[in-house]
Amino acid sequence: MTSRGIWGRYLLPLFVAKLYLFLYVPLIILIVFSFNDNRLGFDWVGFTTRWYVSAWKNQEMWRSLHTSLVVACSSVVLCLSMSTLFVFYGTRSFVRRAMALFYGNLAIPEIVLAVGLMSLFYFFSIPLSISTLIAAHTVLGLGYVVPIVHDRYVELDNRFVEASMDLGATQWQTFRRVVLPLLFPALLTSALLVFIISFDDFVLSFFCSGGSTVTLPMFIFAKIRSGSSPLVSALSTMLLLLSSIVVLLFLALQSRKWGQLR
């Protein structure tokens, strides 16, 4: 690494800095203008926090947030339990062959899945509701979680499981006392991933929830459709803050857990 030339020394870092600017400038402007005391335009009138107050008091927002949280948490529980059971109890050759089924989720555009699910529910005359929404989000999550959990499970030293069985543990005890703790980091990552995917998802929610169930992204979408409003800026800023805290928390938790295992 002696001579890097002008490209390596100056242009590359400059390019990287510019890309970070590209990523963050829109978000920063959004945050700044959420404090602007101007209903319609972009002229800076004065500092205010009233958009935050009105977002906080918006009943519709709280209802949609509640729906989103219920759906996200249910999908996390369903995804994690199903994929762990699948990986642990399925015989190896069966699991390996069945894995191909789960890679499909990433290869299909989401809108195809969305209209497909909608047609399926329509075909069997299942009314669209929060349960159909949970079913849809769970299948989206499975595509990510099964490969993650499977990879981790295959990496595990099989001797742990064998030793546990030799020492007289039942399969369930082995699962609870040996496999589950070893899988924990992978499960934590998957849980966060599924939660975010579900909480973030708009397309599946839009097609599979029927008229009465409104998730938070759907609420924001409707608000944006009817023109920009400072309320959305305030709400977006709060969401930004929330997700940064969650990610930081997650990183801290993860590094501590890994530290312990080492």
Next chain:
Amino acid sequence: MKRLANNFLQEIPFLCSMPAIAWQIFFMVAPVGIIFYFSLMRPGFIVTLDHYRGLLHTSYFLIIFRSLLLATLMAFTAFFLAYPVAYFIAMRAKKYKTVLLFFLTLPFWVNFLVQIYAWYFLLERNGLINKLLLTIGIIQEPLMLSSSLFAIFLVMVYCYLPFMIMPLYNMLEKIDPRLLEASSDLGATPWQTFYRVTFPLSLPGVKTGLLLVMIPAFGEFVIPSLLGGGKNMLVGTLISYFFLVARNNASGAAFTCLSALALLLTVILFYAVSRLWVVSKIVERK
């Protein structure tokens, strides 16, 4: 009877592994199958190609072509933006690596709609960019930035960039630095090392990244429906129009199948071209 019960008990572990499969089949395989079924069936269980025949119109093919072009162009733009950054973080960042990665992935965890809204806010008719240009005096009339293909393209690049950077970074991170040292010890210039060693080793990441970006971009629904202004129909918006507005499930299903086929053919084409490229490289070396 008791033996039957015993046999059943023995199968319980296997049954425990079933819910995931069942869920996947019922909510993933069946919906895709039913779309295919709807596209081919007429009331009274008669197989027909009428729904496809109804789509034999230039405008539909134009929409598929436009979406494919946009997705491809977008994926390659994202690739050219992402590669230097992934390279920098993997090879040069050293102690700032964690911080840079954190700030790179943060927008990914932020709600998709918040990201789109941030751009909508900038690009709108009385948005910040128009305001700025008007004050400086470059333009007299506000530009229609928010309802153009360019806006869709820009925001797609913004939203999908992390999906491109992560696989590239993962691949570049795994490269053994000793290989690069060996290459430069053997007299290669930094550019030659990059072109002959680093880049070929990162190719699997390039492929994953392009696919991860192209597939969702092709069927993107939210970005064009918020920024497209209704005139720039893309595959995602047209499918939703068929199913939600026109309530024409059969044509919608046929169009969905047709677009999926177009996407599949494009991906196969890419794969073939990349294969040919690799083969020609090997032949060249011999």
